[in-house]
Structures are given as C-alpha cells and as structure tokens.
Amino acid sequence: MSILSFYRVELGRLLRTKMTWLIIALTLAAGAAPIVTGFEYSSSTQFMNFMGVANLSGCAGGGILFVLLTLYELSKMYEKHVDTIVEAVADPARLYCARVLALLTAAVLAVTLTVICLLPYGLVKLGYVFEAGFYFSSFALFMLCSILLSILLSAALYAVTRRASVSFIVFLLLALATTVSEKFSDNHLVKWLVPQINFLSDDFGNSIIIWLYSYSRLIWFFIFGGLFALSILGTRRYGKGLFGSFRVNLKHIVLPVIAILLIGSGVYAYAHQPFYDNSPPIDYDTFYSADEEEPTDLFLLGTELDIEIEAARGSLRGTAVHTVENRAGRPVLSALAVNTGYTVEEILIDGVPVPFVDLKNDTVGEKEIEFTVPAGDGAQTIAITYSGRYKMWTLLKGLGEGSDGISARYVSLGGRSLYPRIYVDRAEDVRTKGRLTLPDNLTPVTSGEINTVLSADDRAGTKTWSMNNEGSSMVLEAADYVQRSLTAAGLNIEFYYNRKHETVMEEIGAAELMEDVINFCTELYGPLPFSEDLPLKLIQSTAYGGGGYASFNMSVMNESTFSPENLGDLEIGASSQEVLAHEIIHQWWGLFAHCVDIEDTWWTDEGVTTFTTYLFVRDRYGEDYANQHYVEKWEAAVSDMLENFYYRNPQYLDILPEQYVQALEGRDWRVQRYDMTALMICNAGRLIGMDNVTEALSELYETASSNYTYVTFQDFLDKTGLDREEIAIV
C-alpha cells in the first residue's frame, strides 16, 4: 500500500475516534477562551484584543493538545502490543508518515472549525475594523502553523525515543524555553510555538509582522521537517533498536539527504535573515550625549530627491542629489550613511561616476559608503542612486518591528532610511525637496510643507507627490490618510488620520483634545513659529510605533492613542492621553528648544516634555488625578531602578552577558531620561511652588528657542535658585 492509501485509512480512523474530536473541541475552546473569559490587552487595538489573544491562546493550547493526540496515536499500537501484527502487513515507515499526515489534517480541521466558530463574534465585535483577509491569514500563520510544527516535532521525538513521556517533556522544554525565557525575549524568529505579538494594527496593516512570522515559520518547517525526515529513519525494523533500524532504513538514501538539506536550509535561513542589520550594541553613555561632529570641509547647499516606493514589495529606489561645496581646496575623503538594507548603485559627481566602497560597518541601523569628493571651485553635485529593502536596527528587535519600514499600507522612513545622507557641515538656508512616487492608496506626509500631487499614473496605480522641507533632513509617514485642517491658538494644524478610523475620530473628539494641548502649551511657552504654508502636522501612525515621535513640524502618535477606550476612559490613567499630549509638547521641547547637558547626560527634552504633560493633565483633570497617574508612576519607576540589584551593585554587571547588560542599561536610561528627570522637576515644584517652576521653564524655553542655545540642568538650577542636592535623586 502506498502512503496515500494508508493516509486515507488512517484519516478515516482518526476522525472516527472520540479522542480526536475531544482534542479538536478543546483546541477550539483554547482559541475561544480569552474571548469567552473577557481577557483583553489593555490600551491596545481591537485586532489585538480579539485575533491577537485568540491566536496566542490557540497556539499554546492547540499546540500542546495536538502533541498529546500525536503521542497518544503513535504510542497506542505499541502500548496495546499489536505492532507486530500491524507491521507484518504494513510498512512501518509508510504507516508512520500516513499517521502524521492524518494528524496534520486533523489540525487543519481543528483550526478551520475555530476560525468558522469565531467568525460571527469577530464580525460583530470588530465591526468596521474587521478584515476578512487578515482574519483568515492570521489564524493560518499563527495558530495553524504552531500546531503543525508541534505535531512534526513531537512525532519526530516519539519516533526516536519511543517514549511518550520523554517526548512530551522534551517538547515542553523546547517550546517553553523559546516562549518564556529571557534569553529569547526579543527574538521573533525562535518563537515557533507562541509568537511574540504585542501589537496588531487595526488601521495600518500588519505586513511586517506577517513577513517576519512567515519567515520564522519557514525556518521551523525546514528544521522540524528535516527532523521528521530523520525520524523516519528511526522507524523500528525487524525488532531492532534505534541504531539497528537506522542502519536498515539508510538504504533509502534520499531521506537523510532530504533531512540534511531541510535542516541546513533552516539554519542558513536563520543565520541570513533579511530583517535586521548587524549593528553592535550601543554605548548608552555616549549615545545620548551631545556629540560634536568633526568638520568635513564640505558644505551642503541643498538636496534634491526623486524616490519611488514599491510598498507591496517593501522596497524603494531613488536618487539623492546633494549640492555641496568643497572648501578644503583639495580632494576630501567623504562618506555617506544609508540604511543597511539599501545598495548604493552609483555615485556621480558633476555627472562623472566616482569609485566608492561600501564599508558594511552596520552601526545604529545604518552603514557607511566611502568616496572622494574632488577639489573644485563652487558647487558640485553628488548624485547617489540607491535601492533595496529596508532593514531594521537590531537593537529594536522585539520592540520596534512594524513601526518603521515599508509595507503595503504603511510607510515610515526617516534618518538615513529615506535617502543617503552625506557627512557635511551644514550650510544655512538649506532645503531638502523633491518628488516621491507612491501607490495611489497611500498619502504621504513629510516634514516641511504640505505635500501636493504632481502627477498620477492610473495605469501603474501610482501618484507622484512634492516634498519640500527646510533643513537637511526629511521624515516620511504614508498611509491611507484623511487630512483635516484645524486651528488652535492661531496655529494652522493639519491632522492626518487613517480613513478607516474616520468615524471613530469624529466620535471621540481627538481633534478637540489636541487643540486643548496646543492652547495649553501656547499659553505656557508661547506660539510655535509655523505658518499657513508650513503648518503643524499631527499624524496617526501604526500601533507598532509604541508611543510616537516628533520631527520638525510633525508630531506622530500611534493608533492606540486614538481608540475610544483610551480617550473616553479616564480610569485608564497616564497611558491614555500621555502619548498624544507628549508628542505635541515635543514641538516646544525637543524641536524649538533643547535640553542637553554633557555633564548630566540624563537631562534631555524627554524629562521636561514628560513634566509638561503632567502639567497639562493637572490643569485639565486636577492635581489628585495627575499625582496618582504621573507622579506615583515616576516614583515607582525610579524606585524600581534604584532598588535593582545590579544598579546597587554595578560591579556584578561584568559577569552578566552583554545582552542583559544592554537591556538593564537601556531600561535605566529610559527611567532616568523620562521618569527621574520629570520627578526632579516635580520635586523642585514641591520646594518652590509649581507656578515658580512653570515660570522658570517658560523663561528657559524663551531664551533657548530665540537664541538657539541648549538648556542645561545647571540652567534649570540657576533659574529656580535651587541646589543640585535639594532635588537630586541620584
């Protein structure tokens, strides 16, 4: 009998047993459990609260349940001592393959039933957010693949050990180690049983996380498929043991070849993953301190861009023409920095190709390309043609996937990810402008002036937009945006939010809240110097963004901020409106005035912005509320940092693996820059009165923004008349 004939018999038998249907029912229950019990991820999206938790629960529950079924089915014949009779008429290897295929089919059936049963609830619960394509693909990619992988692994383990208990425990070890261990806490690629999904976007698509897990699934199907092929060789023959049977089965030479190829492919795919770069860990002490760049003798006069983004493929292609002046009077060895996933194809200086070297020195998410700018009088144009797929900075592994990059429904590029930036001494009155071609379903928002449509290509389904920004940088956000014009405190505001979110945005009054924040800050610190041509742009971004960011005239806030739950429920606390207010306040602190201190490197814009957010909430909801949701939170975070064993005993950091040192230092830096600084300013308020501190900050802002100077911690102490020891925490 062929495997297919065995498979038909086995599948029929399997589907007639009560145990199979019990496991299928329990798998369905595992997927539905978080929904039935009302379990929700707080401050997240509806996709996460429904499909995310159902998938995570289904992956863990379904995976373990099907492992139990697999071990039960595979061991039954030997437990009941009928193997000698069955194997006299059926080839044990073929029978084994057919059984596993039947179990895989039962898993497909279980997930299909889960998807069908949860569908009506999903349609009602998610309403306008529901997307059939993502609903089905998420269950296929997460829940189904986890169960199929579990079956393959447990079958392979049983075929080798012939012990259900040992196979089960080894399975649990391999599953749990990769799921809960700190060692793999930021590594999506090893999460083969329970994916590490912290966010799912309702509005901006989830392509990047889908690509990441599709790749991860591919790796593990290769590896577990290879192990399964090897385990076929372990099928016992003629009453022999594992090694004896192995020798007999080796006559099917194709099996070990397939196994080695599959395992090798999996290992190769893991080692050469295309998502993250190879940047080394960063040194936090120098990373956030003000670094003085060495003069290059090259002066930038302007940058002209022509970029085409192929969103569905996650790639771009473009030309950046920098106009520079070499004032050294001799050839200058220069470099440009670009995202590590891009390839520079050509560099032309005044139309003449010049040699260049890709240093492949991945650092903080970018790499350098070295070339020489010849001596010359006046302006020279450096035209750089580049293309490629965006790669993520490896430091953001486990945290930032999906927040930056190019995907079919969302594009977020900044720094050296939009175009290669050349190391030059910036000249005054520099502009960065050009053309940007995107699929016509995406509306771009770049720093600077409002983007306008220059041309449309209906056949290609693309539109070309203008970009124009003061300065030498450009940041891009693109999605299916609706643009709404607002006015607050005499300031022109363009509010961009996803078309899918349009109704909700009206209902929750997000625009009114933003106007409140702008009115408050304008009263406190003065108006922002924007105009009709150069408005303040407030932008909704994907939930993967964590919080948000601000750049030039853009303040970007993630979609969770605009959920009805977040903006409608005060009890949610600081997380609800903090992001929204925080990113708008950065327009004052962070973009027009800067807090930098070489001595006290923790003194940055983040602390003052966090404190101003507290002032806004205090003004709007009262002191008790603000203290409970802000000051107590800062105190808890600072206390947690100070009490940590490694903070108290830094000598032990030397024995920690680098990965943990990085995580601890990163956490401490965040606490110091946000919570500790805000708490220190608050302590100052307790000593001299909150109004006096507010006035001091207002004066510091005015001086710094009009004179282009930095505000140091000492400036703050001088202005408030306090001593360092009076408010210092560490």
Added chain:
Amino acid sequence: MFKLYRYELKHYLTDKVFLILAVITGVYSWFTLTSDTILGVANTAPFSPWSFGGYLASVLPFCLACLLALTAMMYSADAKLTEEIAAATPTDGRRRALLRLGAIYTGFILLLMMIVVLALVFYYRVFGVMNVCSLIAPLVFTAIPSLFFVTGFAMNLGRINSGSIYALMALLMLYGLVSGGSALPGVLDLFGNSFFRSFPKIIDGVDPAFSVPADMLISRLVFTLFGLLGMGAAVSAFGKAKRG
C-alpha cells in the same frame, strides 16, 4: 520489605525514562539559572532566597512533570499486568503502593537535589556565594506543598485513566507558565512564582529577609493536606483492588 523497596527503586531509577528526564531537567535548570535567575527577581540579588525561590518555581513544574512520568508508569498497562500477579502474593496492596510511592519520591528527591546543587554551583562559580542555610526556607515552601498536591491529584487521576496523567503534565506546565505572569491570586499560586516576584517589592527596604505572610502559609498547608488526603485515598484503593 526493604528488598521490595530496593527492587522498586531499581525499577524506576534505572528506567531510561527517568535517566533521560534527569538529564533534561538538569539542562533546563542550568538554562534557567544562566538566562533568568542571573537577573534576580523583584530587584533582589540572584542568590537571594527570593531569586532562588523564583528559580525553583520555574523549574519545579518540569521536575514534577518527571514525577508524573514515573507516576504514569505506576498506572501503565504493564504495571497493571504485574499488579495482578503481585496481588496473588501474600503482600498488602497498600504497602506495595507505598513502596512504589517511596521509590518515586526518592527519584524526585534526587532530581530536587540535583537542581539545588546546580544552583549552588552556579552561585559559587558566578557570584562566589555559598549560603545554603538561607535557601532551605524557600525550598521547603515551594517543593513540599506542590509535591504532595500533585502526587495526590495524579494518583487519583491515574486510577481513572493513566493517559490523563499526561494531560495533567501539560496543565502543570501551562500553570507554571501562567503563574509566572502574576495572573493568579497568590494563594492559588501552587509554585509561588508570582509570590516570589511580587512580595519582596511590598516589603520595606532592599534585599528583604525571606518571610511568608499568613495567608500564603495557610494556602501551602491546604495544598499539602489535599495532597496527603488524595494520596491516602489512592493508596487505600490499591488495598481494595486486592480485596476485590
């Protein structure tokens, strides 16, 4: 009787399942020590009683899964066949059950000793610390109630269906996973995982001495009592089986 005990001991401890599981438990324990315990729990030192308790709470579900694997052997089809022959001999069924239980517990104690020794080696090699006395309280607090409770539960489950012990094994591991995230009320936390990770933070001062609040202590006693009652019921069922 001692001869029979030695026989049972040899039967269980030289079984390939036990030996493989012992190796796996050792590997998993070392992995936990070097990847999780090294960070310390609740801001305490990695070698504090709290971190040691956290380590035990992480490894115990695994260790108890090994115990369940041995318990499943006690109720396997082969064991039932052997029991029919043994029942024909002039020995008491309850005594035979107790002997088997004693052998299984010996295996568990050996595993427990192994994970404790691994922790001591880890603390000494990495931190140069060797304070055995401070680790006794969390060891007793964590291991004893869970050992009795799980054995009592498993033996009664095994009487009904030996295969269901494997389902219990899975539940135990999932329970261990959930309890680490502090999702369970402290008194229901069999291994004390959330207790070790949260209680030191509400005690004043850094590196607090090991202490257990009354409600947790009572819940440990209840777990132990339920376990002993369950074991008593299961052992007496062996006697009834013979009389039947």
